[in-house]
Amino acid sequence: MKLRELAHSRTGDKGNTLNVSVICYDGRDYGHLLQHVTPERVKAHLGDVVRGEVIRYELPLIGAMNFVLKEALGGGVTRSLAIDAHGKSVSSALMNLEVPAKD
Template sequence: MKLRDIAHSRSGDKGNISNISVIAFDEADYPFLAEHVTAARVAAHFDGIVTGTVTRYELPALGALNFVLTGALGGGVTRSLALDAHGKGMSSALLDLELPDLELPAPDRHPNNQNGGERP
C-alpha cells in the first residue's frame, strides 16, 4: 500500500530546507502512520536527494506528522538546477512511500482512494 492511500500532505520550503506534513485522512490511522512513517524511513526514501538530517515532529491531535528535511533542495530553490526540487514536489514523492497493508473497515473510508477502498 502507498502512503497516499491513507494520507495526504502539505509542504513548504525555505532556503535548503523542505518541510513536509503527512496528515491521515482518518485520525484512527494516525498510530499506524506514527509506527511506519519514521524519520529513518523518510531519509531512506529520499536517499541521494536529502543530504542533511530528517527530523520528525508528531502532532497526534491533528492526526499528522511533520518532517523537516535539511539539505533537501540542492542548495536552495533559487540555486538548484534540479527540475521542481521544491517542497511540493517532495511531498508528492513522499506519498509514494510503500507501507504494509492496513485493513480498511469500509470501502469509502478514505475519500481520495479511487479504488472504492480496495487496494490496487
Template sequence: MRLRELAHSRTGDKGDTSNISVIAYRAEDWPLIRETVTVAKVTALFGPQIAGEVTRYELPQLCALNFVLKGALRGGVTRSLALDAHGKCLGSAILEMEVSAHDGGTGAGH
C-alpha cells in the first residue's frame, strides 16, 4: 500500500533544508510507519535531489516522524529558480512510498 493510506504529511523549509513530517492518521498504524519509513528509504526515494544528509526524528507522542533533508532545495527560496523552492511537493512525494508489514523489522535507517 502507499504511505498516503496511513498518514498525511506537512513540510517546511529553512534555507536549503527541507523538513518533512509524516503523521499517522491512526495510532495503530504508527508501528508500521515507524519500522518501514526509514532514512535509507527516504534517501533512495529522493536520490540525487538531496545533496546532503537525511536525518530522522521520531515523535511517538504524535505518532509522527520528521525528516530533515539538507541540500534539498537547490539553494533555498531566495536562490532557487525551481518551481517548488519551498519543497511543498516533497511531502506529496514521500506519501507515494510503498509500505508493507513485510518491510518492517529491518531497523535500517533509524
C-alpha cells in the first residue's frame, strides 16, 4: 500500500535543507509507520533528490515524524535552478513510498 493511505505530509525549507513531515491519519498506525518509514528508506525512495543525511525526529504524542533532508534543494531556493526550488513536491513524492499493509 502507499504511505498516502495511512498519512499525509507537509514540507518546509531552510537553505539547502528540507523538512518533510509524515502525519498519521490514525494514531494507531504510528508504530507501524515507525517500523517502515525509516531514514534509510526515505533517502532511497527519494533517490538523487537528497544528497546528504536524512534524520528522523519522532513525535509520538501527535502521531507524526519529521524528516530533515540535508542537501536536498540544489543549494537552496536562491541558488537552485529547479522548478520546485522550495521542495514542496517532495512531500507528495514521499507519499508514494510503499509500506506493508497492517496485519
